Amino acid sequence: MLRIESLTKRFGANTAVDAASFTVDAPRMIGIIGASGAGKSTMLRMISRLTDASEGRILFDGRDVLQLRGRAKRAWQSDCAMIFQQFNLVPRLDVVSNVLHGTLGQRSTLATMFNLFPREDIHRAIDILERLGIAEHAAKRAEALSGGQQQRVAIARALMQEPKMILADEPIASLDPMNAQTVMEALRRIHEEDGRMVIANLHTLDTARRYCDRVIGMRLGRIVFDGTPAQLTTGAARDIYGAGADFSEDATSTEIRDRDLYAEAALRDAEATV
Numbered sequence: 001m002l003r004i005e006s007l008t009k010r011f012g013a014n015t016a017v018d019a020a021s022f023t024v025d026a027p028r029m030i031g032i033i034g035a036s037g038a039g040k041s042t043m044l045r046m047i048s049r050l051t052d053a054s055e056g057r058i059l060f061d062g063r064d065v066l067q068l069r070g071r072a073k074r075a076w077q078s079d080c081a082m083i084f085q086q087f088n089l090v091p092r093l094d095v096v097s098n099v100l101h102g103t104l105g106q107r108s109t110l111a112t113m114f115n116l117f118p119r120e121d122i123h124r125a126i127d128i129l130e131r132l133g134i135a136e137h138a139a140k141r142a143e144a145l146s147g148g149q150q151q152r153v154a155i156a157r158a159l160m161q162e163p164k165m166i167l168a169d170e171p172i173a174s175l176d177p178m179n180a181q182t183v184m185e186a187l188r189r190i191h192e193e194d195g196r197m198v199i200a201n202l203h204t205l206d207t208a209r210r211y212c213d214r215v216i217g218m219r220l221g222r223i224v225f226d227g228t229p230a231q232l233t234t235g236a237a238r239d240i241y242g243a244g245a246d247f248s249e250d251a252t253s254t255e256i257r258d259r260d261l262y263a264e265a266a267l268r269d270a271e272a273t274v
């Protein structure tokens with residue numbers, strides 16, 4: 001299905017991704033982990049053709065993705081929707097219009113400029129929002145929503161493209177633990193129910209273990225781990241993060257730490273109301 005062969009990206013003297021290879025034979029949910037600067041974002045950006053690769057090949061169902069130009073390249077970008085840490089919504093625009101912007105590639109500029117969307121697209125957008133549990137916010141401005149809700153709007157916008165693959169670049173890095181969980185559950189459900197491939201860059205080990213079928217570990221541009229969550233032992237994690245014997249998983253797990261804080265805060269709130 002997806003085959004990455006010796007994919008390399010150089011920025012001047014710096015090799016951000018260094019001869020990375022992996023194959024995905026069926027739609028999976030894959031987590032990419034690694035320290036800051038390991039090359040995770042660059043990898044996703046090359047797959048979606050937002051960044052040109054220096055060397056290597058990307059094959060999807062036998063098609064050579066790096067050779068696509070013009071319309072074929074745009075169709076590929078529509079096939080692999082990107083989701084970003086900062087949501088990239090239009091803050092003052094209402095939620096439905098933001099979601100409808102997922103159909104931009106398929107619509108004329110004029111129709112888009114005047115926010116003229118076919119009725120069936122509007123219904124589809126609302127159906128998707130409903131599926132993600134945020135339909136009641138459809139008429140609100142995007143900026144009025146919480147971070148987790150905004151990220152679900154971004155996922156809804158991605159789904160409007162009917163993508164074959166969702167590439168999520170640190171989708172939960174700016175969210176509190178509760179919102180992070182909702183967003184990861186949404187991505188997992190989309191993967192399971194629609195059979196779409198999801199590749200997510202994640203900064204916490206426990207999130208990768210909990211939601212992904214397969215974890216790829218990157219260090220200094222190279223893939224140094226590729227296995228199941230069960231194979232991702234503390235020792236393997238230590239190699240990925242290039243840490244010494246004092247490595248603690250908690251250092252890569254703001255989720256657990258924050259969750260404890262969150263639980264404490266919730267307990268305090270509960271006690272205060274008794």
Ligand SMILES: Nc1ncnc2c1ncn2[C@@H]1O[C@H](COP(=O)(O)OP(=O)(O)OP(=O)(O)O)[C@@H](O)[C@H]1O
Nearest residue numbers: 011014015016034035036037038039040041042043
């Ligand atoms: N546009 C760019 N120009 C020059 N160097 C870049 C550019 N984008 C990334 N790099 C470099 O490439 C390397 C990999 O960066 P990348 O953002 O892919 O890492 P990452 O694993 O996603 O890190 P983070 O978790 O901090 O986002 C880094 O050394 C970074 O400085």
